[in-house]
Amino acid sequence: MFQALIAEDSKPILRNLKALLQTSGLPIQVAAVATNGEEALEICHHNAIDILITDIRMPKMDGLTLIDQAKKINAKLKVVLISGYNDFEYTRKAINLQVCDYLLKPVERSQMMEVMERVVIQLIEEHHTESSVFDGIMDQSASRLMKLEPVFFEQSKLLWVVRKQIFTPLSDHWDSGIIKMRLTEAFEGHPFWLFPTQDPLQLLILTMLLSLRATITI
Incomplete structure (x- = not known):
C-alpha cells in the first residue's frame, strides 16, 4: 500500500480529493492531509510518503517550494500538482522539479483515476527493480510485499x-x-x-x- 499526502488549503477540495482516493480501489492510502505547505513539509519529515498531491497556491509555503524541499527528503517521491487554468506558468516550472503529472481544477473522478493509475504503475515498476536484487534469496511472497524506504539506499x-x-x-x-x-x-x-x-x-x-x-x- 502506497502512502499519499494531500496538501490543499481549500477544505472542500481537500475533502473531495481524499474521498476520490479512498474510493479509487488503487493501492493508495491517504496517510495525511495538510492545509499549507509548511505543515505538509513537516509531515514529509516524519512520515514515509510515496505520493505528494499538492496545490500550487497555498499559504506559508507554495506548492513549488514544497515539492523542491520534499524531494530533498525523498528523491523518489512521486508528485501530482493541482493547478487552475491560470497557473500554466507555474505548471511549466514544475516540470523542472520532476512532477509526475498534474490535475486541473475542478478535479473530476475520471481525471484523478487516470493520473493516479499512472503514478501507481511507476511506483510498482520501481519497487520491482529495487527488490530484484533479492531474487533467489528472499522468500518470493515476502519479496512481493516488501517496500524499501529511501533511507535503505543511503x-x-x-x-x-x-x-x-x-x-x-x-x-x-x-x-x-x-x-x-x-x-x-x-x-x-x-x-x-x-x-x-x-x-x-x-x-x-x-x-x-x-x-x-x-x-x-x-
Whole structure:
C-alpha cells in the first residue's frame, strides 16, 4: 500500500480529493492531509510518503517550494500538482522539479483515476527493480510485499545471516517478531532490515552499523 499526502488549503477540495482516493480501489492510502505547505513539509519529515498531491497556491509555503524541499527528503517521491487554468506558468516550472503529472481544477473522478493509475504503475515498476536484487534469496511472497524506504539506499550495508541450528528443538523464540524486537534492542535505534529467505530456518539482516556492540540472545 502506497502512502499519499494531500496538501490543499481549500477544505472542500481537500475533502473531495481524499474521498476520490479512498474510493479509487488503487493501492493508495491517504496517510495525511495538510492545509499549507509548511505543515505538509513537516509531515514529509516524519512520515514515509510515496505520493505528494499538492496545490500550487497555498499559504506559508507554495506548492513549488514544497515539492523542491520534499524531494530533498525523498528523491523518489512521486508528485501530482493541482493547478487552475491560470497557473500554466507555474505548471511549466514544475516540470523542472520532476512532477509526475498534474490535475486541473475542478478535479473530476475520471481525471484523478487516470493520473493516479499512472503514478501507481511507476511506483510498482520501481519497487520491482529495487527488490530484484533479492531474487533467489528472499522468500518470493515476502519479496512481493516488501517496500524499501529511501533511507535503505543511503549507505552501504553489512549483511548478517541468522540461522536456526539444525539439531536445536523448535521454539517460539524462532519468530520474526521476537527476533526483530531483540535486534531493535541490540542496534539501539540504528536502522536495520530483516528479511525472510527461501530457507525457513534462515533470516537475512542488513544494517548500516559498522560494528555490533550488543549481544543478541534469541
